[in-house]
Amino acid sequence: MTRPRYPNFGTALIFLSVAQLSTGLKCVCQLCANNTCETGADGACWNSVMLIDGKEEAVKSCLSPSEMKGQVFCYSSRNVSKRNCCFTDFCNNETLHLHPELNERRGKDQPLEGVRIINDDLTFMVWRHTARAEKRPTAGASWGRLELAAVILVPSCLLCVGILLGVCTVQGQCCLYGKARKHDVEEALDDQTLMSPDKCLKDLIFDMSTSGSGSGLPLLVQRTIARTIVLQEIIGKGRFGEVWRGRWRGEDVAVKIFSSRDERSWFREAEIYQTIMLRHENILGFIAADNKDNGSWTQLWLVSEYHEHGSLFDYLNRYTVSVDGMVVLALSIASGLAHLHMEIIGTQGKPAIAHRDLKSKNILVKKNSTAVIADLGLAVKHDSITNTIDIPANHRVGTKRYMAPEILDDTINMSSFESFKRADIYSLGLVFWELARRCSVRGIYEDYQLPYYDMVPSDPSVEDMKKVVCDQKLRPNIPNQWQSCEALRVMGKIMRECWYATAAARLTALRIKKTLSQVTVIKDVKD
Incomplete structure (x- = not known):
């Protein structure tokens, strides 16, 4: 009995693998809603396992093409952590171990290098297919020539395609990556080959x-x-x-x-x-x-x-600010938040981002007395095309003292990105209150205090804050003497419009930035 022939089997597999690399992948993601994320073209699924107190802990997510160009996320340290990137749908759902089969095949004396970088992605797929083939139980009869040829030739063809694809996509960086991978994992890289x-x-x-x-x-x-x-x-x-x-x-x-x-x-x-x-x-x-x-x-x-003045919290504890200094600091903070919140549309565009933990300790003061917004570990990104929010699965929930009313009473609409931006604005109003208290007008200023210092304990709980902010609807006190100074009067008005219980009524970061810019312009005209 003659065996049926499959002349296009190898070719079909090659084209299937190449097509899969050119489209987005679906991956298991512990950091995303629904435990699923989708990469862009040439992206990868990411799986990491670390040894902590003798136990293995895993993290799974997606990687963008830009993150695939280096070894920070795909790099695996010897015996301590394993980080793999793979290139098929939900391939990172498999459990990684610190001593995988791949390491045993490579020999005991060879260090584990982890998965190859982007120009070897097809090689990784070949290994996965080969490993699966080896684990299949054999039938009673031995393999025929066609099966043996497929097992040998298909991986070889995929390897050739991978090499050609790698040469085309990273031809300017092949030498650079080759040199970097020759170093031991613990040796410092030669930065002279990378930068002047x-x-x-x-x-x-x-x-x-x-x-x-x-x-x-x-x-x-x-x-x-x-x-x-x-x-x-x-x-x-x-x-x-x-x-x-x-x-x-x-x-x-x-x-x-x-x-x-x-x-x-x-x-x-x-x-x-x-x-x-x-x-x-x-x-x-x-x-x-x-x-x-x-x-x-x-x-x-x-x-x-590095900014030697430290955080705005530290700065205001040490120094008072002039009216000019207050306006400059407030304007720079509003400008930074407006840039975060703004979506830039285009091929090199930027998604809208909400901070979610804005406070004086997460704002740094530069030498030129302007400010920068820091600590983006809780930030969320908005994809306007799919109207989805990239919310991290993180145990940190922000700072209770700065939480907006809708977060405290758990009425925030988590499916609306505008909700996160409006919560940032509430926190911004509290930061402005801290700043304005330290503004010296004719030698008169207030001692530094945190928002709600006179209403809640030093380390308030969510219930403490909810009672004051939501139930009693209290806000930090705005002194009457601020009405005598134009800049402080404007700052007080901005604060009130940031603290509205109804989130939709609050100002936008861009509106705040424009208002503070006009305060500066008015002052310049008077001078």
Whole structure:
């Protein structure tokens, strides 16, 4: 009996695999609503497992094409964490272990490299298909020539297509990635191959910002910078971990070090900061993200610009501000929030983003007395095409003292992105109240206090805040003497319009920015 022939079997598989790479993937996502996310073209599914206190903890999500160009998210550290990227629908649903079959096949003396980068994505698919074929139970009869040929030739054909595809898509970076992968995982990369030694951080960031992407430095450059930073002193602590002042090529940088238990927050904040077109003079300047492994535990680094004045909370505790200084700070904060909230439409556009944890401790003061908005770990992005909100599955819920009424009484519409923006505006009004109290007019000013300091305990619960804000409908006191100063009078009016119990009645960030700009213009005309 002759066997049926399938002359187009190998060709069909090749075209099926190539077509799958050119379209979006559906992935398991613990950080998304419905536990599902969808990548863009050339994206990947991401699966990470870390060893914490002897137990393996996994995180699954999607990666964009820009994140696939480096090894920060697909990179796997030896024996401590495993991070894999794969390229079929829901392929990251499989359970990863710290010592997978792949490591055993490679030999005990060879380090685990993790999954290959983008130019080897088809090779990874070949491994998956081969592994599955090996696990199938064999029938009573041995394989025929056609089956053996398919097992040998199909992976070879896929490998050739993968190599050709990689050459076409990353031809300018092949040499660079080849050099980087020759280094041991714990060795510092040679940054001389990536950037000129006479370039400072501002030059690097400017070059990348004007190159068209607007999403920050390439991931290999980020890794090179992070691994050559020398930590100097600790400058802050929080629920996420610690903040250090570091030095890179003689320049100060801020290094936010997350604990390994908070990998989701690190991943989320790095993802938000690398959003296309996010960079703005009133948003904290992101530099790099990296995971550093010392063989027994992993540090998750987020590197940003350093501002010696620290947070607005620290600044207002130490200093008073003039009327001019108050307006400049308020205008810069409103400008940063307006940029976050704004959607930029286009091929290099930016999604609208809501902060969700706006407060004086998450705003930093620059040398020129303007401010930048920081800490985007709780931020949400809005996809206007699908009208969906990318809400992270994170245990952090913001700061109770700054929560809007609709969040406190749980009436916020989580399916409407406008709801998140309006909650930011409520928090902005409280920050303006903190700032205005420290404004010195003819030598008269108030001591620094947190919002609702005289109405709730020092560490209020949700119930404490709900009783004051929702039930009693109280708001921070606006002194009568503010009416004697034009700028303070305008600030007081803005605050009241930010604190409306009805969220839809609140001002927008852009409207606040324009109002404060007019205060500056009026003053300039009078001068």
